[in-house]
Amino acid sequence: METQDPFLTTAQPGQMLARGVCRHLRSHDYVCVEELVPTRGLRVDVMALGPKGEVWIVECKSSRADFTSDSKWQGYLEWCDRYFFAVDQDFPTELLPPETGLIIADSYGAEIIRFPDEDKLPAARRKVMHMKFARTSAQRLQAYRDPGVAGLFAD
């Protein structure tokens, strides 16, 4: 018998993929933050930070329409060393640009199918991404540990 997983009753399809992606990337020693904003107007589904400061971005596409309606993804390339799409196993992967990475995911895990070439971030931008990652994750962690802080500061 499966135990109930409250996440699955409320999450959007893209968030389910993101959860599996984040779980899997831990096995590569990458830690993740979801819905990170590198700069105004951009919001990446998953930013993963590697043990040597590597920056990966993973966009989670739950359907063909979700991908074809996305006019922003190329704007993410300049914010990471490697860029991946994560999709479920029924997604028509031939739609995806072959130069991007490919991850097949579900709510529980994922697998990296295709590794993209590295396009190294300039040092200054890497620093920006590290700081965004650190500050976003710490602020959210504090909101979980100390719900009382939420009323004191608006993000």
Added chain:
Amino acid sequence: METQDPFLTTAQPGQMLARGVCRHLRSHDYVCVEELVPTRGLRVDVMALGPKGEVWIVECKSSRADFTSDSKWQGYLEWCDRYFFAVDQDFPTELLPPETGLIIADSYGAEIIRFPDEDKLPAARRKVMHMKFARTSAQRLQAYRDPGVAGLFAD
């Protein structure tokens, strides 16, 4: 009538001070992670990260004995730009070294009473601290968001 705060029934005195410190430092635009390990054998009560990458360490001392029994605090100085002690309002602050920063705190907030001089981290060590901060906070955040990940990876 006060609403019950479950944290206060389980937290150690030092953790209560840390919570107030972390709340207060947000008003200085610093984000915090508690119980961070810069290197094997050292565990700082609070690491705070500033908007320009500044690194502060705050040690929380709940009593005279808690301070006098601490033989490690000088070892933290080389891991931050500024070092503070946080104590409650009844603590005999004359015990504390005058070159260190001083914060008076309780569970709900804090105030910086004395600002220590800055002793800037070398760039390489700053990078280490930023990465520790980012990875520690993201791993803990993931454990809150996705309790299922806990069984997959031991930290």
